[in-house]
Amino acid sequence: MEVEELCKKYGLPEQIASVLEKSGVTTLYPPQLDAVKKGALDGKNLVLAIPTASGKTLVAEFCMVKSVLGQGGKCLYIVPLRALASEKYEEFKEKYGPLGVKVGISTGDFDVVDPRLAHYDILIATSEKVDSLLRHRAKWLADVISVVVLDEVHLIDDPGRGPTLEVLTARLRQVNPEIQTLALSATVKNAEEIAEWLGAELVKSEWRPVPLKKGVYYREKIKFDDGSKRVVKVEIKDELAALAIDTVREGGQTLVFVSTRRSTQAAATLLAKHTKRTLSPTEGEQLTAVAKTIENALGESTRTCRQLADCVRQGAAFHHAGLHHAQRRAVEDAFRRNLIKVVCATPTLAAGINLPSRRTIIRDYRRYVEPYGLQLIPVLEFHQMCGRAGRPQYDKYGEAVVIAKGRGEVEALFEEFIRAEPERITSKLAAEPALRTHVLASIAAGYVNDADGLLEFMKQTFFAYQYGTGEVARIIERVLDFLEREEMIRTQGKLLLATPFGEHVSRLYIDPMSAVILRDGIKGIAAKEPTAIGLLHLVCDTPDMGRLYLRRRDYSDLELFLTEHADEFLTPIPDQEYEPDKYEFFLADVKTARMLQAWLEETREDDIHEQFGVGAGDIRRNVSTAEWLLYAAHELAKLFKSKPALGPLRKLRERVRYGVKEELLELVQLRGVGRVRARSLFRAGYRKLADIKRGTEQELAKVPYVGVEIARSIKRQIEEDAI
Ligand SMILES: Nc1ncnc2c1ncn2[C@@H]1O[C@H](COP(=O)(O)OP(=O)(O)OP(=O)(O)O)[C@@H](O)[C@H]1O
Ligand SMILES: [Mg+2]
Numbered sequence: 001m002e003v004e005e006l007c008k009k010y011g012l013p014e015q016i017a018s019v020l021e022k023s024g025v026t027t028l029y030p031p032q033l034d035a036v037k038k039g040a041l042d043g044k045n046l047v048l049a050i051p052t053a054s055g056k057t058l059v060a061e062f063c064m065v066k067s068v069l070g071q072g073g074k075c076l077y078i079v080p081l082r083a084l085a086s087e088k089y090e091e092f093k094e095k096y097g098p099l100g101v102k103v104g105i106s107t108g109d110f111d112v113v114d115p116r117l118a119h120y121d122i123l124i125a126t127s128e129k130v131d132s133l134l135r136h137r138a139k140w141l142a143d144v145i146s147v148v149v150l151d152e153v154h155l156i157d158d159p160g161r162g163p164t165l166e167v168l169t170a171r172l173r174q175v176n177p178e179i180q181t182l183a184l185s186a187t188v189k190n191a192e193e194i195a196e197w198l199g200a201e202l203v204k205s206e207w208r209p210v211p212l213k214k215g216v217y218y219r220e221k222i223k224f225d226d227g228s229k230r231v232v233k234v235e236i237k238d239e240l241a242a243l244a245i246d247t248v249r250e251g252g253q254t255l256v257f258v259s260t261r262r263s264t265q266a267a268a269t270l271l272a273k274h275t276k277r278t279l280s281p282t283e284g285e286q287l288t289a290v291a292k293t294i295e296n297a298l299g300e301s302t303r304t305c306r307q308l309a310d311c312v313r314q315g316a317a318f319h320h321a322g323l324h325h326a327q328r329r330a331v332e333d334a335f336r337r338n339l340i341k342v343v344c345a346t347p348t349l350a351a352g353i354n355l356p357s358r359r360t361i362i363r364d365y366r367r368y369v370e371p372y373g374l375q376l377i378p379v380l381e382f383h384q385m386c387g388r389a390g391r392p393q394y395d396k397y398g399e400a401v402v403i404a405k406g407r408g409e410v411e412a413l414f415e416e417f418i419r420a421e422p423e424r425i426t427s428k429l430a431a432e433p434a435l436r437t438h439v440l441a442s443i444a445a446g447y448v449n450d451a452d453g454l455l456e457f458m459k460q461t462f463f464a465y466q467y468g469t470g471e472v473a474r475i476i477e478r479v480l481d482f483l484e485r486e487e488m489i490r491t492q493g494k495l496l497l498a499t500p501f502g503e504h505v506s507r508l509y510i511d512p513m514s515a516v517i518l519r520d521g522i523k524g525i526a527a528k529e530p531t532a533i534g535l536l537h538l539v540c541d542t543p544d545m546g547r548l549y550l551r552r553r554d555y556s557d558l559e560l561f562l563t564e565h566a567d568e569f570l571t572p573i574p575d576q577e578y579e580p581d582k583y584e585f586f587l588a589d590v591k592t593a594r595m596l597q598a599w600l601e602e603t604r605e606d607d608i609h610e611q612f613g614v615g616a617g618d619i620r621r622n623v624s625t626a627e628w629l630l631y632a633a634h635e636l637a638k639l640f641k642s643k644p645a646l647g648p649l650r651k652l653r654e655r656v657r658y659g660v661k662e663e664l665l666e667l668v669q670l671r672g673v674g675r676v677r678a679r680s681l682f683r684a685g686y687r688k689l690a691d692i693k694r695g696t697e698q699e700l701a702k703v704p705y706v707g708v709e710i711a712r713s714i715k716r717q718i719e720e721d722a723i
Contacts, residue, residue: 001028001036010041012066017094023056030206032203041066045181045200047153051208052387053354053398056184060091063182068101068121072145076172077124080152080161082107082325083332084352089124090153096122108134116139127165132509134171145179148172152352153194154182154380155426156462163434166427169198170460171447186384189245189424196466201584210390211397214418217243218404218693221307224659225418236274243361243401245274248341252395254343254360257385259364260617264318265304267344267363268311273438275315276343283339287313290334297326297531298616299676301706305616314342319345322615347377350384356394360386365417378479380422386688430475433543436512437477443489444498444506451480451496471558484682488514504639508632514542518633521570525637527644532600535652536593539629541571541618545621547588548595558587561594576652596626600655601677602664603696663687680705693718 003026004017014387020026030038030048039047043394048056057435060077068074077092079085087249093132098102104120106129117123117133118141125133127590133141146680156162161382172179181198185419187206215224218241222230244254258264279287295301295309311317317331317340334340336356349355353459362385362461366374382402390398402417404410429435439454453552458464458472480496483489488502498506505515521538524530539545550558574582595612605616614622630653637645651662658668659675666688667678686692692700692714700711 001033001064002026002063003028006062006168010066011070012062013069014112015099016034016065022186029055029058029209029464030207030288031055031269032059034205035203036062039201039405040182043180045198046061046203047183047185047191047195047200048203049185049187049201050205051187051192052212052384053391054143054205054208054212055392057088059093059152060147060151060184063180063677064122064147064229065096065099067099067146067180069099071146071286072518074120074144075122075123075147075149076141076145077131077149077167078127078130078151079124079163079352080165081157081348081351082126082157083328084151085124085126087331087353092122092124093489097617127161128509130602131164131168131441134153134168135509136443143176145172145176147182149185150181154188154329154350154425155277156194156427157423159428159431160173161535162428163431163438165437166429166462167434169462170457173198174447174457186380186387186422187195188380193466194462195530197462208390209392210395212386212390213397214400215402215403215455216413216418217401217408218410219228222399222401223410225414232716238270238360238405241271241274243359243403244271244342245278247359248275248278252339252541253338253356254333254342254359254361255355255357255388255657256342256361256363257347257350259346260369261318261320261322261346263347263364264320264344265307268306268316268318268342271344272311272314272316278341279315283315284313286317286337287339288333290330290339294330297324297330298605299512299674300605302609302616304609315340316342317344318342319349320615320617320649321348321621322617324616324620327616337500341557347385349382350381352420353388354391354393355388356391357389358395358397359399359401360389360399362386365402365413371516376416378423379417379420380425383422405474412698415666427461428469429461429463430471432475432479433513434510435475435479435484439721440475440483440488440502440512441506443483443496444503449496450494451476452494454480454496483512486512488512500639502637504635508635510629510632511543514544514629515632515636517563517571518629518636519640521635522633522640522645524570525648526642529570530570530645530648531594531650532655533597534570534594534632535648536626536634536656537568537589538570539633540592540596541586542588542629545583545589545592545625546630548592548614550584550588551613552590554591555587558590558594562587562590583673587693594623596656599623599659600652600677602659623656623659627653630656667692670717672710672713677705677710688716 003020007014007016019052031054035046038046040063048059050056065073067075069424077088085105085107093103102119102121104117104123106117106125123136156166181192183198191202191204213224215222220231220233222232232246247254256267258267291309291313294312295305298305317327323334326574328479335343365377367377369375386400389400402413404413442454442457446481448457454476455473459469464472487499488505489496489498505512574586577582595614598608599619608619609615630649634649637649654665660668660678664678664682667681680703684694697711697715700706701708
């Protein structure tokens, strides 16, 4: 069916046809037509479990636009990753903005309910953000949403984020049973179960718009699943390079998946030597500009920044979660503009993203998993990686190649991955931490009033669908006991009520267990003045904060530190002999706290990386979580009227945010001035805003790391603020 015809039939503005034509869409793909036939545009719930690149998003787009323009509806598009959120945001805004559809994105802070969000017709958000909004009973959200799209819904299987996705889906459907639910899934074994859970029609198909051949490479030959073969000579001594450059020479681009961050860096550095020779002079110039942005993304240039910039200058790049998000963005953009020819990535790039890689190489199909050791990656993930190749707007075909290490492996790889059926997905909601959080939220936000209501709600989850309610009931009982014991809820007859503490905890979007740890720690502050390490350790001790990994060589240093600072900790130190596991965790939390301390003592990022094994992206993720928890602790201190805690918590939070000593807090308030520039200004004698006011623009521009543009900007800010 032509898009034009579809528009006529369903009363959609005909402009849509011309808008879509610009992005190469004129006719519906067969599975899209199937979705329409099954009632997508008549408001039916739908699960689309069809191959990668088969245009699942477009079906959702039609439904959303129809609802917005036809009935003044509001739509939520829920994604698992920020990178995917921005891709969809840019795309929807460009396509539907001109039709008057207001598109918004929200992936940021958790407890701020942005009233502007209500003005958007289509809101793209991560599941955590939507969950947080629902806890504030964002009325417009729960009541007015007409269409909800769950992109990458198979991630319900993920122990970390799955429970949230599942609970918020159940919540939205509970509040508004009329809501149209569209679940977009990878091909999984039990798509029928998801469809039945959601009361949805199922669209299933093997059809893919662009042929994707999957094959195994061994000894200069790729053997594909369609029986074809391709010879790739290893003239350049390295199999990976030979495979990657083979595509680049024909004008294509390559994406390489490896299992660790370190491997992405090593592989990209190696491949850069080869991509360099394929670049035109103009490409070289453009890449130099991209490399410059990447090198300066942090304010100080670290070894990793320089290594990435070096690769990019030569037409290759690495991509992993340790990089600053601006750098990841720059790599994705330059890859899309066909400047970067080869990207080496960890599996973070495997889900949903549209990239121009004609060939995807899966070099590592095993991954280290604690405590089991090396494991084969899931088949589902393997196919998701493969699916990044051959995307319709970039290529006419795609190839996914896995490298065999021995002859015997060739057939095994076909069996284990290429011809294998993806796994069945299962709910991970039964975990107590997940239920603790969601049970409290349900009560605090007033969605349920008693144990029966709670059970009734839980019956709507995928977990109950798969395992029945008996199991949920048992865990809920334990969770309610915990919440009551810790005084987050109280009972009044049959009624379950949240206490002010419980309400705070739910709105602050922290694990109730974290709240208990913070509350008890704050009580300790009343007795003595806390130190930075004491407070940092307190937030690192909560389950909301990720823990750094302990290396063997860390022990002696950390133990010494622990002895020297024993009286500063706000939580009791576990006994090494009687509680060895807890003691280990404590040490790891101390390590995390010390990493944060190094950050706010203005240690160079290179040194933090060296000492703690974390990259710029990790530092910023930990920093933002710590900042969040310090804010939460501050709110709880207010609630419990713990005055001595307020000042230290507030100040520390500011320091953590900027990564500076206290004396720089005034300077970093200026836009464009981070920890490095502020220190440089301070050294040059500009210690306060008043000092900057006295200096001339020319003088300021001479300060190292400042320069003409920043000098102008900070002078302007000072004048505007009339300090
Ligand atoms: N009918 C169509 N005609 C031409 N191009 C289309 C059509 N439908 C979708 N596309 C294009 O196909 C590309 C892939 O679509 P989309 O990102 O929705 O894939 P997907 O099914 O979500 O894949 P994944 O499982 O990898 O997320 C997009 O660039 C989209 O513009
Ligand atoms: Mg998709």
